[in-house]
Amino acid sequence: MKKRALLSVSDKTNLAAFAKGLDALGYELVSTGGTLKALQAEGLPAIPVSAVTNFDEILDGRVKTLHPFIHAGLLARRDDSSHIEQLEERDIDPIDIVVVNLYPFKETIAKEGVSEEDAIENIDIGGPTMLRSAAKNFRDVTVIVDPSDYDSVLAGLQEGTQSVEDRKLLAAKVFRHTANYDAMICNYFIDITDEQDPETYTVTYEKVQSLRYGENPHQQAAFYKEGNVKGASIANAKQLHGKELSYNNIQDANAALEMVLEFSEPAAVAVKHMNPCGIGIGASISEAFAKAYDADPVSIFGGIVALNKEVDEATANQLKDIFLEIVIAPSFSEKALEILTVKKNIRLLETPVDQSPVNPKKVVSVIGGLLVQDRDVASVTKDDVTVATKRQPTEQELEELLFAWKVVKHVKSNAIVVAKGDQTIGVGAGQMNRVGAAKIALEQAGDKAKGAVMSSDAFFPMPDTVEAAAAAGITAIIQPGGSKRDQDSIDACDKHGITMVFTGMRHFKH
Structure with a gap:
């Protein structure tokens, strides 16, 4: 039987180099739509899916890979003689490699003013179906959803070292990817239908970084963020200077950010162990910080400071003489950065503080479950x-x-x-x-x-x-x-x- 690879991607990063490697190894390349055009533009002998299915794309491309000739080729077990016989009876070739990444649903709904129609048209159906079929049959099929895996997969194929365990790891990544994708769609529909307390609560986060440890050195930890996080968020903050954030840094920084969001006038918040040790407001950010510092000049040592206005030269000079773990602000002037970056270990985080966090829910884990509630954004006048x-x-x-x-x-x-x-x-x-x-x-x-x-x-x-x-x-x-x-x-x-x-x-x- 011929070796066959099916490629259908929205993210074409490094696709041509990978496809050329497959072509050199003797794989027949099957593709769809824009991916097919991209491969053919590189001079690759790619053929359309319709040449395999004998069925043209219909419904504006909504149906093109949803066909028995595709899914039988993906799901047939090579160690099951009856499966192979059924393929041969119907003249179906197995598909050995699947390279798919999905319609950009996350990117679509992140656009300002996106219409419901645009969002729905970017819900991929055929892609997740192929991925799940290939991943289910990982013992025989190599499935790739992440362009960063191209080089290692190609090397394994070239050297003949790819194992079932390698394919199982790729399959595991696929199921995480499709679960993440479906969760975003699920939550989009919860938003547009304004459903409260649905019968299941599906959350999905994307890894930002592994952490050295958690609250204590014997606890393993990692930091994840919501897929489309916007506005004021530590997960979305840009780190301008300093060493990597720790678990406790992130917890304290989030607490400080939530506090400073309460104020529209210049405000400064100093936090230790997720509690404020000093908060001040003033006519300028420098005056606000002076009040926050004066509130408790002892506890601020080794603390986190959040400010809701740009850090200027005057404020930077106040900050530089104190041992601080983190300073959070919407921006830092060039002079302020010059002053503060002299301190090797201080972390400087930049995030907008004039917007409330987008996610209206707060999630807390308990043993065996989750508590979900509205964020406490209420106040009084x-x-x-x-x-x-x-x-x-x-x-x-x-x-x-x-x-x-x-x-x-x-x-x-x-x-x-x-x-x-x-x-x-x-x-x-x-x-x-x-x-x-x-x-x-x-x-x-x-x-x-x-x-x-x-x-x-x-x-x-x-x-x-x-x-x-x-x-x-x-x-x-x-x-x-x-x-x-x-x-x-x-x-x-x-x-x-x-x-x-x-x-x-x-x-x-x-």
């Missing part, structure tokens, strides 16, 4: 809060309360934030009881707590947090409300002259 106490907040207090509320949303529960003048001055994170978190935040704030405001991510179950706040000099509190004992906290605030507003919304972060 002055008009949304209600004053629960006798004393109304001043305009300045209300502004500071709303600032503190934006921050506490990103602090691990139980969470308390103390703020003053567009700056955090105390953060209590991840405590088992709320008053414990308050004591940590107030202790950090020290004397600065006098005249400051406090935010809480959830309601006060009892008035002890108010009493601690009053003792430290807090004048205003923002919290969700909704406790059966709200009145106890309201009474405590009234007793101490503290104004307290309710948001009606909590921000648990586990």
Whole structure:
């Protein structure tokens, strides 16, 4: 029987060189559409699929390889005499090599304003079917979906060293590829039909890099990203300088980015272990960073800083004197890069911070399953809060309360934030009881707590947090409300002259 290779690709990278190698090895080349033209333009004796099937392409190319002469050639087991007899009876030649990559569905739906019709026409049917047939029969068929595999496959064929295990690895890559492709189509249809909580949840990610290790050196790890990620994202960030990101770097950097996205005015966020150690806003990015640094000049050491405006020379000079793992910003001026790249190990990441992340869902793994929820992008304005106490907040207090509320949303529960003048001055994170978190935040704030405001991510179950706040000099509190004992906290605030507003919304972060 003749040796036959079927080639049908949308990505023609290095295709001609590979096809010439197959031709030199005596393979008959069968192809379709644009791939056929590309091979013939290189002087290769490629023949159309219709010459094999005796059936012309129909339905604008929707049907061309969906034919028994193709799939019997792919699926026939060479070690099964009855399969071979059936091929011979019908004058069908086996297909030994399949080279297919699929219609560019991902690239199509990534285009601005793509129509539903264009998206649907870029759903490949024949390609995945051929890939799955060939991959199922990997013991006899070599299947290639990735141009980066051309050289190794050709070398194996030339040297006669290609093994079943080699073909099995290629088949495994095919099934990952088609699963990824189908998942993107699945999620596109979920989006256009606005379906909530479908009966199955299919996610797909593409590898960015292997990591040296995970949270700890004994844990293996890798970093993956969504296929069409846009906007503000660590997965989409451009690294301008510094060594490779670690697992913990990526976690902290993502937390810092999510926090800085809360602000439109110049803002700076410093993060350690996924909690903010300092956040400041100002008239300039330099002023904002000065406030973030001053909020906790100890904890920022070895931390991650996210900024929502370009890093200029003045800000770079502030950053260069501190040991930082990462600086994230929408851009860096030439002078800033000149200053910061002197530091060998600091990572500089560039990503837009004026767009919210595209994916509206947050996925968290548990043993044997996934939790999927909407991202917590909700917030409140002055008009949304209600004053629960006798004393109304001043305009300045209300502004500071709303600032503190934006921050506490990103602090691990139980969470308390103390703020003053567009700056955090105390953060209590991840405590088992709320008053414990308050004591940590107030202790950090020290004397600065006098005249400051406090935010809480959830309601006060009892008035002890108010009493601690009053003792430290807090004048205003923002919290969700909704406790059966709200009145106890309201009474405590009234007793101490503290104004307290309710948001009606909590921000648990586990």
